[in-house]
Amino acid sequence: KMCLNFASDRASAxxxxxxxxxxxxxxxxxxxxxxxxxxxxxxxxxxxxxASGDGEDSGEEANGExxxxxxxxxxxxxxxxxxxxxxVRVAPRLPDDSRWRRSSRLQRGFIPWDVVALLAAFKPxxxxxxxAHKVE
Numbered sequence: 379k380m381c382l383n384f385a386s387d388r389a390s391a392x393x394x395x396x397x398x399x400x401x402x403x404x405x406x407x408x409x410x411x412x413x414x415x416x417x418x419x420x421x422x423x424x425x426x427x428x429a430s431g432d433g434e435d436s437g438e439e440a441n442g443e444x445x446x447x448x449x450x451x452x453x454x455x456x457x458x459x460x461x462x463x464x465x466v467r468v469a470p471r472l473p474d475d476s477r478w479r480r481s482s483r484l485q486r487g488f489i490p491w492d493v494v495a496l497l498a499a500f501k502p503x504x505x506x507x508x509x510a511h512k513v514e
Contacts, residue, residue, distance in 0.1 A: 404495040407478040410468050411505050412494045413487035416457045423450055460488035
């Protein structure tokens with residue numbers, strides 16, 4: 379089946395693929411290896427978004443100005459809705475005997491598609507099975 383983004387706007391998808399800009403398409407099998415849960419949202423909020431956060435990841439005091447702080451409400455909603463709205467359709471594409479391992483947290487979190495795609499592009503060794511194919 380076609381990627382939702384491609385299905386939603388085929389003309390734009392064709393334009394992206396036809397452009398001379400290097401393009402990487404990250405498949406569902408890679409993205410589903412990561413799930414963001416309500417515990418992760420809480421950790422993000424504590425470390426980056428509260429005035430009393432410790433800022434331990436950056437070495438700086440958290441002040442609530444991190445870009446992700448604006449997304450906390452949406453992230454909380456996604457951790458409640460996506461497991462039964464989207465992930466129930468994703469999980470069957472990655473059965474237990476598949477060479478791609480899905481996140482064990484898929485039933486209680488959401489897949490941060492774009493963040494995973496960026497991570498896969500720049501740090502592919504963090505993922506199980508990974509293959510690159512040239513699309514022409």
